[in-house]
Amino acid sequence: MRIAFLNPFGTAAYDELVTDALTSAARADAEVVVQHLDLRPENIDYYAAKHLIEVGIMKAAIRAERDGFDAFVIGCCYDPALTQARELVNIPVVAPLEASVGISRAFGHSFAVVTDHHKAVPEIADRIRLYGMEANCKTVTSVGWFVNAMVRDTEGVAKDAYDASARVLAESGAETVIIGCTIVSACYEKVASSGNADYQKLSVINPNIVALKQAEVLADMNRQGQYRISRAAYYQPLDQHDPVAAAEVFDLLS
Amino acid sequence: MRIAFLNPFGTAAYDELVTDALTSAARADAEVVVQHLDLRPENIDYYAAKHLIEVGIMKAAIRAERDGFDAFVIGCCYDPALTQARELVNIPVVAPLEASVGISRAFGHSFAVVTDHHKAVPEIADRIRLYGMEANCKTVTSVGWFVNAMVRDTEGVAKDAYDASARVLAESGAETVIIGCTIVSACYEKVASSGNADYQKLSVINPNIVALKQAEVLADMNRQGQYRISRAAYYQPLDQHDPVAAAEVFDLLS
Amino acid sequence: MRIAFLNPFGTAAYDELVTDALTSAARADAEVVVQHLDLRPENIDYYAAKHLIEVGIMKAAIRAERDGFDAFVIGCCYDPALTQARELVNIPVVAPLEASVGISRAFGHSFAVVTDHHKAVPEIADRIRLYGMEANCKTVTSVGWFVNAMVRDTEGVAKDAYDASARVLAESGAETVIIGCTIVSACYEKVASSGNADYQKLSVINPNIVALKQAEVLADMNRQGQYRISRAAYYQPLDQHDPVAAAEVFDLLS
Amino acid sequence: MRIAFLNPFGTAAYDELVTDALTSAARADAEVVVQHLDLRPENIDYYAAKHLIEVGIMKAAIRAERDGFDAFVIGCCYDPALTQARELVNIPVVAPLEASVGISRAFGHSFAVVTDHHKAVPEIADRIRLYGMEANCKTVTSVGWFVNAMVRDTEGVAKDAYDASARVLAESGAETVIIGCTIVSACYEKVASSGNADYQKLSVINPNIVALKQAEVLADMNRQGQYRISRAAYYQPLDQHDPVAAAEVFDLLS
Amino acid sequence: MRIAFLNPFGTAAYDELVTDALTSAARADAEVVVQHLDLRPENIDYYAAKHLIEVGIMKAAIRAERDGFDAFVIGCCYDPALTQARELVNIPVVAPLEASVGISRAFGHSFAVVTDHHKAVPEIADRIRLYGMEANCKTVTSVGWFVNAMVRDTEGVAKDAYDASARVLAESGAETVIIGCTIVSACYEKVASSGNADYQKLSVINPNIVALKQAEVLADMNRQGQYRISRAAYYQPLDQHDPVAAAEVFDLLS
Amino acid sequence: MRIAFLNPFGTAAYDELVTDALTSAARADAEVVVQHLDLRPENIDYYAAKHLIEVGIMKAAIRAERDGFDAFVIGCCYDPALTQARELVNIPVVAPLEASVGISRAFGHSFAVVTDHHKAVPEIADRIRLYGMEANCKTVTSVGWFVNAMVRDTEGVAKDAYDASARVLAESGAETVIIGCTIVSACYEKVASSGNADYQKLSVINPNIVALKQAEVLADMNRQGQYRISRAAYYQPLDQHDPVAAAEVFDLLS
Structure with a gap:
């Protein structure tokens, strides 16, 4: 295959x-x-x-x-x-995104999305609405990174994604978080796979x-x-x- | 201007x-x-x-x-x-379409859309959902004409649009119809403006x-x-x- | 006309x-x-x-x-x-209100309403629901002024409307604000038209x-x-x- | 009391x-x-x-x-x-109506409303939306009687209400019917209480x-x-x- | 009876x-x-x-x-x-819960639920969705008590329920609160009925x-x-x- | 594995x-x-x-x-x-069911469910609502078979499922059908895998x-x-x- x-x-x-x-x-x-x-x-x-x-x-x-x-x-x-x-x-x-929202309920009762920057927020929200899953999406928020800056500081991106995800879980009522940017998620997983237990445990969905x-x-x-x-x-x-x-x-x- | x-x-x-x-x-x-x-x-x-x-x-x-x-x-x-x-x-x-759904409540309590052909139906429905007006849209249906055929029979298009609009008003509970295709609407109005009283009276919204x-x-x-x-x-x-x-x-x- | x-x-x-x-x-x-x-x-x-x-x-x-x-x-x-x-x-x-929500998407992806006082909030919310636009309305809030007091301090009303609108844009995720009271809006525009650039730039919809x-x-x-x-x-x-x-x-x- | x-x-x-x-x-x-x-x-x-x-x-x-x-x-x-x-x-x-929709789920999984005439339909639908129960309402339909005619033929009204209710139960997926007019319901109950077993058995909610x-x-x-x-x-x-x-x-x- | x-x-x-x-x-x-x-x-x-x-x-x-x-x-x-x-x-x-949401609009324009503990929150939210009343429910929150602890400190439970209800009324836009746990409510009413005027006045719905x-x-x-x-x-x-x-x-x- | x-x-x-x-x-x-x-x-x-x-x-x-x-x-x-x-x-x-609705949009713009019998319909509908996908579900319908009868006539079940699916696709606006019963689906696939081209081509989702x-x-x-x-x-x-x-x-x- x-x-x-x-x-x-x-x-x-x-x-x-x-x-x-x-x-x-x-x-x-x-x-x-x-x-x-x-x-x-x-x-x-x-x-x-x-x-x-x-x-x-x-x-x-x-x-x-x-x-x-x-x-x-x-x-x-x-x-x-x-x-x-x-x-x-x-x-x-x-x-x-479509694949992630489709499997989100296996991760938790409701989800939030943490995407890259403010410009992506309405687009992600629109897509979730079209996918029919708006009812289970608590919020869409962002970490304020643009893709071309991310490659220069993958750890910084990962940290901001971790913090934003933890915060949105604590404040929005969502039980799981879709990391709504493939590059942000890759940065996050790079740190997680290097052994960071906090990152490994947080209920985030890896869109890649x-x-x-x-x-x-x-x-x-x-x-x-x-x-x-x-x-x-x-x-x-x-x-x-x-x-x-x-x-x-x-x-x-x- | x-x-x-x-x-x-x-x-x-x-x-x-x-x-x-x-x-x-x-x-x-x-x-x-x-x-x-x-x-x-x-x-x-x-x-x-x-x-x-x-x-x-x-x-x-x-x-x-x-x-x-x-x-x-x-x-x-x-x-x-x-x-x-x-x-x-x-x-x-x-x-x-955005302009028409935005003014639709001045025409009636709820609306339906009559668009050109089956391929347009999910796209129109998606847009209405994004525009936030799905709650007042009873249905989206079509007349089965593609644009390049319409110019060759504007009266046939107009008649089909009239019939479909009248039917959707009778059956869907919608009170007004957005003609969801600018060319279909232009065909319809051509007949209406030529003096057809039935076409003039039907509660259809002219998107042009x-x-x-x-x-x-x-x-x-x-x-x-x-x-x-x-x-x-x-x-x-x-x-x-x-x-x-x-x-x-x-x-x-x- | x-x-x-x-x-x-x-x-x-x-x-x-x-x-x-x-x-x-x-x-x-x-x-x-x-x-x-x-x-x-x-x-x-x-x-x-x-x-x-x-x-x-x-x-x-x-x-x-x-x-x-x-x-x-x-x-x-x-x-x-x-x-x-x-x-x-x-x-x-x-x-x-009906006209403003109908044109709101030309101003931004989603809207909030800033109305006059707390008593108006459920009524405005109900009307937006009936107009079919609840899906795109982030919140309805108020500035705490009753109409008969407004004429005595139009600048105070304008300032409160500006502050509330700026705050709701920052906090609710709405991209534009419908000033949900004709008199509040008239007060706001009086200041805006007198040359206040901040008031002129904020994305507020003038219902009058x-x-x-x-x-x-x-x-x-x-x-x-x-x-x-x-x-x-x-x-x-x-x-x-x-x-x-x-x-x-x-x-x-x- | x-x-x-x-x-x-x-x-x-x-x-x-x-x-x-x-x-x-x-x-x-x-x-x-x-x-x-x-x-x-x-x-x-x-x-x-x-x-x-x-x-x-x-x-x-x-x-x-x-x-x-x-x-x-x-x-x-x-x-x-x-x-x-x-x-x-x-x-x-x-x-x-508010009381009936509030108790409707004790009668069935979802409900429909059968009201008196076409003019009432959008008003009833609007109220159900405001009451927050639109999600469980399959349809609002009517029997075509105005109140001042009903007193002259209570049995005719009852029969039409029975027929419309039976039909809407069969066709809409609703499991119970709110008779959405106090006078239509009174006509219906007059026949039911006189011993008509069909009327007694149908799952209709008596708003009075x-x-x-x-x-x-x-x-x-x-x-x-x-x-x-x-x-x-x-x-x-x-x-x-x-x-x-x-x-x-x-x-x-x- | x-x-x-x-x-x-x-x-x-x-x-x-x-x-x-x-x-x-x-x-x-x-x-x-x-x-x-x-x-x-x-x-x-x-x-x-x-x-x-x-x-x-x-x-x-x-x-x-x-x-x-x-x-x-x-x-x-x-x-x-x-x-x-x-x-x-x-x-x-x-x-x-079904009975309380069904009568909630007689108490206020919209409601919130204050239930016992975090585990109950998604279940209560799911039931409200199934009951068709999600549109009028502003939020579901909890006081952090499990039933077996409540009998040992009914006053503590009552106080937390009062505080949480007052807070959710102030912050969520809900106008009334369903106490979403029969034991929490019983604790609350025990204090209310003993003469506490604050508890008696708050707009809470007693599910028992x-x-x-x-x-x-x-x-x-x-x-x-x-x-x-x-x-x-x-x-x-x-x-x-x-x-x-x-x-x-x-x-x-x- | x-x-x-x-x-x-x-x-x-x-x-x-x-x-x-x-x-x-x-x-x-x-x-x-x-x-x-x-x-x-x-x-x-x-x-x-x-x-x-x-x-x-x-x-x-x-x-x-x-x-x-x-x-x-x-x-x-x-x-x-x-x-x-x-x-x-x-x-x-x-x-x-959860897995099927989660992947349904890869099969078509909206879906319907064809389940076994009338008793299952409200339960399936409730679950889809809880899964957050009600917005994209056009209807839930059934073929009128109970499981214990199916094993005795798998071809009859398959035929009824095919007919019901074809009908719901033609009439409801859904683009794909979730066969909402594992045994009905197994009957359907038995015929499909035996070489029936009609069954193979219909856009049905196999929940097993x-x-x-x-x-x-x-x-x-x-x-x-x-x-x-x-x-x-x-x-x-x-x-x-x-x-x-x-x-x-x-x-x-x-």
């Missing part, structure tokens, strides 16, 4: 950090290939920038399918281009691993004919309506 | 229809300029295609501001690129005109210092965080 | 303040006539008092229509007698102007046959069911 | 029917006095008419308290003037009796110091803020 | 406290018999323990019906085994008395053929589907 | 069917042991019966942990005793396999220190509060 895990940033700077975060989590029979984008802008944090990066994500999803990957993970908690990618390809597409494991599951189910994604409307591909137009769109994305 | 009204399609085919729909509705002191995109794909109906078209909408919003327009209307009920455009420019950006009028209002308020859009997060422009990155994004969108 | 803007208080004390608030906002072709009631009790703040004042509002709406006004604005954020007035007359009836502009819009649309208010049930007039009883009710309200 | 049960109609026409409906239900130690209003308009069905009748209800509540009643029941499922009356008097005020019993309960609790109604805001009386203004309002309602 | 009020604990330790709490509240014609369970574990506070105690509650409900009681009250705000008991017996079964009074009401209505509980599904007894299996279950519960 | 999959029925009758359903789905390194209960009553369909069976499930969970299983799956879409089991043991506990795969995932994560279940309250074990009482409860469940 081969899984493509895309860091949707126009730089290789986060690849090592994320590779480390995933290494021990994958099944023995699963190969995870961490990828990044090769485009401008480099960062995804604002809506216009995110939109341009999502064009790259669509292209990467198509390429992953053509390259024979069994699943494609979009490694960012905005879950950028998730619906578009599911529309475009037949291999399972997984996104970390949850996404990876859902990719393994859906790849398995797909192979078994059990991933029966609905092509009724939301994920209906354009070629069911207009093959010529669909070919043109694929062309534009190649 | 000059208002840019964009048909977000890669063709001039709908410009006349929409111009006719808006002509008599604008204030005496408002000039409405109907525009279209000049890109591929031509149609906006599927998510990947919509995403590519939204790149064009972002560019058009930036251009409209540079060209001195007082407001920019995105003439499609997907409200495509609405948040992105508000992030990018300082002139008011208006979208027809509601959007245009909101653009007039926000342009007025903007001039008076009363359109105090929050730049706290959702509509915060990138240059407040990183002017260099913002310049690059504008460059990519020019 | 002639618009009646009613201060629903049994005194002329607020007419000047509100007239000032509206003067520069109206379109060139719109004449705004500020009115007040001539009845007891003078104030609207408690439910029984409000109920008696609403009888006056119904009469004023009927009179406005008879006097040839093109729209009738109920100048109080309780939106008192709104449904009753829409049932009674054919000219558009506009209320500031938003209501006035919606009245302009609906009056325009009504003239164009585009204000197709549903008379199915909620706004159905009594004479559609029983003309004799309807005549009696009009008699009682004349 | 003495309970005033007000038919909020300007006629004695329904007093006998309602008296019959309540007679056997009251506790041995409770005297129920059925009252009606003495004002115009006679009927409550439209919003303006209802508003005028509510002035009479406020007066009747004040009078009931002065006359030493232990509780006051507003005998109409619009729950008209409920908040106003609670604000005005210290004896418990009960309304049939549920209201009466809640009045008994709250009167008991009030006597025991256990009806600790909050006077914080929603039910805060005006004299806590302004005794002079409160005296004037009471004067206007005497 | 005879009402069984079960303390669902495996000890007689709370019987006197609860008996005192109910004594003066019952109707003259109602006899209240306070019962407890005779099983292990003694306490109900954790889910597994609660589950075992609920087996005892089911048995007690069957026994109460066999012993000719007119209603059965489950004296714990977890409302344990409520649905099971309603499925098993024909006499009305009442539970204090509200449950008892609802039992009186439903027993009355049951006798009058007016407690038409739906046996469609949620409360459908097993013998309607399979009498042999039903007999076996009753056997297991005897 | 060893996973216990419990058929929570007091009979071995379904073990073969479920074993067949799971066989090809498990990972190569995972051993699935299908178990059943050895108690009365045999069936779980009514609340009292379910409650007694849940005692057996709690015991089975404790036993599975003692027997060294890596995860415990409760093989019934009521998700019976789920919270209790998570409170009692440290190995991951998985339930099919989704639960099994979530068990694999959580077992993996648990081994890696990544299943950080919150022990704050909802899943807090009794021994954190009272070890003596906890020992007694374990004793009662051994």
Whole structure:
């Protein structure tokens, strides 16, 4: 089983950090290939920038399918281009926020999200509303770090994420915390895996691993004919309506 | 007052229809300029295609501001690129679905949406949920027309929209109907304005005109210092965080 | 275009303040006539008092229509007698809270309301729930002023409204604030228009102007046959069911 | 214990029917006095008419308290003037819709409402939303009878209510039905109590009796110091803020 | 009328406290018999323990019906085994949390719950959600007492409940408080009834008395053929589907 | 990796069917042991019966942990005793309905549930509400089969499930269907895996396999220190509060 895990940033700077975060989590029979984008802008944090990066994500999803990957993970908690990618390809597409909220009740009665910075808060909140899980989300808050600064101080990020998570658990009534940024989570886990018991014990959900494991599951189910994604409307591909137009769109994305 | 009204399609085919729909509705002191995109794909109906078209909408919003327009209307009920455009420019950006649900209670106790085709239904439903108005929306349904077929039979479209609206009013408990497609609405109004009393009487909300009028209002308020859009997060422009990155994004969108 | 803007208080004390608030906002072709009631009790703040004042509002709406006004604005954020007035007359009836929540998403991702005093809080919250917008309302809070005290210290009211709005933006997660009292807002704008940059920049929604502009819009649309208010049930007039009883009710309200 | 049960109609026409409906239900130690209003308009069905009748209800509540009643029941499922009356008097005020939805889960997992006519549907739906019980209400529907016609054919009303209730139970997923009109319910119970086993078995909630019993309960609790109604805001009386203004309002309602 | 009020604990330790709490509240014609369970574990506070105690509650409900009681009250705000008991017996079964939320709006615009300890919070919140009243519940909080400690310091419990209720009223926006634990409430009322005016005035809802009074009401209505509980599904007894299996279950519960 | 999959029925009758359903789905390194209960009553369909069976499930969970299983799956879409089991043991506990709703959005924009019979409908609906996913659930419906009849006609069950699923997809607006009964699903998959293309193509979610795969995932994560279940309250074990009482409860469940 081969899984493509895309860091949707126009730089290789986060690849090592994320590779480390995933290494021990994958099944023995699963190969995870961490990828990044090769485009401008480099960062995804604002809506216009995110939109341009999502064009790259669509292209990467198509390429992953053509390259024979069994699943494609979009490694960012905005879950950028998730619906578009599911529309475009037949291999399972997984996104970390969707996967994390879907498994959150196995971790606690209700959850909160701790994401990177203030700009992400309304976007994360909107996605949780669309995912239908707003009723169980106590709050969305942030630690005030932008991705390009994180690589320079992963321990500082981890500490702020730990503090914010502990605080939100104490104050919001949430029982578990989704770390709502793949890079913040990778920083957190780097410290946790180095032996910090406090970090290991706090009830936080790791979106990188949850996404990876859902990719393994859906790849398995797909192979078994059990991933029966609905092509009724939301994920209906354009070629069911207009093959010529669909070919043109694929062309534009190649 | 000059208002840019964009048909977000890669063709001039709908410009006349929409111009006719808006002509008599604008204030005496408002000039409405109907525009279209000049890109591929031509149609906006599927998510990947919509995403590519939204790149064009972002560019058009930036251009409209540079060209001195007082407001920019995105003439499609997907409200495509609405948040992105508000992030990018300082002139008011208006979208027809958002404007229509916002005024719907002046038309009736609850509303339904009649949009073009099945693919649009989940997208419209998602947007209404994000706009916070799901509680008053009885249902979202469609007439089964794609935009590129509509121009060839505007009367057929109008008739189907009338029938679907009348039916949804009778069956869903909704008291008013938002015609959730600017082109379907333009077809409907063409028949209504030609003297059809049944069409004139039905409680349907015209998204083209509601959007245009909101653009007039926000342009007025903007001039008076009363359109105090929050730049706290959702509509915060990138240059407040990183002017260099913002310049690059504008460059990519020019 | 002639618009009646009613201060629903049994005194002329607020007419000047509100007239000032509206003067520069109206379109060139719109004449705004500020009115007040001539009845007891003078104030609207408690439910029984409000109920008696609403009888006056119904009469004023009927009179406005008879006097040839093109729209009738109920100048109080309780939106008192709104449904009753829409049932009674054919000219558009506009209320500031309904209009403000309807346009709030153009100002920010979510909103809060800052109203006058504690008694108004549950009423405002109830109306927002009925308007279907509870999902996007973070909180309703108040500044602790009653209307009859406000005219004696408009600057004090403005300062408290500014402080409360700034605080609620910082603490609640809301991105914009609806000033949920027409008189509080008029006090605020008096200071803002006198040149206070802080007041000018804060993302607050002015309910007086938003209501006035919606009245302009609906009056325009009504003239164009585009204000197709549903008379199915909620706004159905009594004479559609029983003309004799309807005549009696009009008699009682004349 | 003495309970005033007000038919909020300007006629004695329904007093006998309602008296019959309540007679056997009251506790041995409770005297129920059925009252009606003495004002115009006679009927409550439209919003303006209802508003005028509510002035009479406020007066009747004040009078009931002065006359030493232990509780006051507003005998109409619009729950008209409920908040106003609670604000005005210290004896418990009960309304049939609020009482019925509050006890509905003892009757079934979810409920529907069958009210009198189409005009009542949005008003009932709004009240259920404000009461916080929308989540468990499957639908609100009506039988198409106006009150003044009901007295002339109580059996016809009963039959239509039975049929509508049976149908809504079969089709909506609701497990129990609130008969959302006190007069429709009285007609229904007249047939049921005459021995019709079908009517006796259907899971319908009788709002007259549920209201009466809640009045008994709250009167008991009030006597025991256990009806600790909050006077914080929603039910805060005006004299806590302004005794002079409160005296004037009471004067206007005497 | 005879009402069984079960303390669902495996000890007689709370019987006197609860008996005192109910004594003066019952109707003259109602006899209240306070019962407890005779099983292990003694306490109900954790889910597994609660589950075992609920087996005892089911048995007690069957026994109460066999012993000719007119209603059965489950004296714990977890409302344990409520649905099971309603499925098993024909006499009305009442539970204090369900009864309290159902009458809460007669006490104030919105409510909060103050329960015993942190473990109860998610369970109470879940039940309020299922009861359909989440929209009007501002928060669920606790005083940090476990039942077996309460009997040793009823005044300390009362004081903490008073403080927590006052605080939640001041901070949450709720207007009234449901004391969400029958023993906490009994402690509170013991102090209130001894003459403490502060305790008497605070707007708190007494779940013991509200449950008892609802039992009186439903027993009355049951006798009058007016407690038409739906046996469609949620409360459908097993013998309607399979009498042999039903007999076996009753056997297991005897 | 060893996973216990419990058929929570007091009979071995379904073990073969479920074993067949799971066989090809498990990972190569995972051993699935299908178990059943050895108690009365045999069936779980009514609340009292379910409650007694849940005692057996709690015991089975404790036993599975003692027997060294890596995860415990409760093989019934009521998700019976789920919270209790998570409170009692440290190995991951998985339930099919919770797992299925959590992954449903990867299958379609919204879902419906097709469960076995009418009695299950309110229970399933309640659980979905508690899981926080009511917003995305269009309807819960049933096929009218009880489990003990299913083993005698697995093809008939499969056909009815297919028909009901196809109908609910066509009529409710849901895009995918959770087969809300493990045995109904096993019947369905038996036909699908025998080569029926219609059954293979319909967008239905298989709760047996989704639960099994979530068990694999959580077992993996648990081994890696990544299943950080919150022990704050909802899943807090009794021994954190009272070890003596906890020992007694374990004793009662051994």
